[in-house]
Amino acid sequence: MIVSPVLIVRNLCVERAGSLTVEDVSFELHPESETALVGPNGAGKTTLLAAVLGLLSKKSGTVEILGQSLGQNGSLPTDVRTQIAYVPQSLALQGHFPLTVSEFVGFGFDSPGPHLPWRQRQARRAAVQQALERTDCADLSSRLLSELSGGQLKRVMLSFCVVRPRRLLVLDEAQAGLDVPSNERFQRLLLELRKQEGWAVLHVSHDLDMVRRSSDQVLGLNRRLCCIGTPDNTLTPEHLIDLYGHNVVPYRHHCRE
Numbered sequence: 001m002i003v004s005p006v007l008i009v010r011n012l013c014v015e016r017a018g019s020l021t022v023e024d025v026s027f028e029l030h031p032e033s034e035t036a037l038v039g040p041n042g043a044g045k046t047t048l049l050a051a052v053l054g055l056l057s058k059k060s061g062t063v064e065i066l067g068q069s070l071g072q073n074g075s076l077p078t079d080v081r082t083q084i085a086y087v088p089q090s091l092a093l094q095g096h097f098p099l100t101v102s103e104f105v106g107f108g109f110d111s112p113g114p115h116l117p118w119r120q121r122q123a124r125r126a127a128v129q130q131a132l133e134r135t136d137c138a139d140l141s142s143r144l145l146s147e148l149s150g151g152q153l154k155r156v157m158l159s160f161c162v163v164r165p166r167r168l169l170v171l172d173e174a175q176a177g178l179d180v181p182s183n184e185r186f187q188r189l190l191l192e193l194r195k196q197e198g199w200a201v202l203h204v205s206h207d208l209d210m211v212r213r214s215s216d217q218v219l220g221l222n223r224r225l226c227c228i229g230t231p232d233n234t235l236t237p238e239h240l241i242d243l244y245g246h247n248v249v250p251y252r253h254h255c256r257e
């Protein structure tokens with residue numbers, strides 16, 4: 001059976017402040033796969049994600065998500081857009097912003113409104129509860145979003161992603177700042193949900209050891225794609241020197257059987 005790619009990017013070029021920040025990038029994402037976008041600071045990783053999501057205009061090239069082309073102004077049909085979830089580098093939460101975890105996760109299900117039919121409110125409540133349980137966040141449901149720790153907030157972001165069916169998940173350094181156990185817990189949860197949901201995951205990461213262990217595909221970006229392929233084929237000394245300009249040796253994690 002031939003399975004269509006979830007995302008097809010062809011010859012994408014993006015400019016920022018008049019200079020070419022992403023140049024001639026092409027790749028595909030397939031269902032139930034994890035692709036890591038790696039590269040040095042300022043390489044254009046966040047810019048590439050923003051252009052793929054239609055949050056930033058592209059200079060040239062094409063982006064196709066679930067068979068629909070991204071318009072020049074970043075537009076996509078609503079039924080495609082609702083199948084994409086984006087976890088940004090950080091959430092700018094001011095002070096005690098009065099939004100609870102369950103209200104926030106509810107936004108991922110549908111747009112709230114004062115006159116929603118009773119059935120729809122019931123369906124949303126059930127979906128939120130289930131999403132919180134699946135991501136080990138049930139005990140956080142009535143907490144304020146602004147009062148969560150970094151690790152809790154990352155898990156709540158996964159609740160937001162899983163509260164309705166999605167096909168494409170885009171994460172920008174979702175694991176940054178997590179301690180080792182929280183990082184492992186997040187990665188385990190992401191893998192479990194990806195398999196259950198059939199998500200295609202595209203994530204930016206600086207953790208080359210985690211990338212080696214968990215990714216199916218690696219994109220090495222430094223304005224252009226320096227390498228693309230499996231972790232074994234891309235995280236080689238030669239490619240890493242090409243990418244980072246000096247010798248970076250990712251730690252190899254050995255699991256005891």
Ligand SMILES: Nc1ncnc2c1ncn2[C@@H]1O[C@H](COP(=O)(O)OP(=O)(O)OP(=O)(O)O)[C@@H](O)[C@H]1O
Pocket residue numbers: 016017021039040041042043044045046047048
């Ligand atoms: N809002 C902006 N306006 C103009 N230039 C920007 C803007 N944001 C980023 N840039 C520039 O675009 C280039 C790529 O930045 P980008 O944030 O995409 O890199 P990155 O690979 O995600 O970096 P990091 O690993 O540090 O997060 C950099 O030269 C940066 O200075």
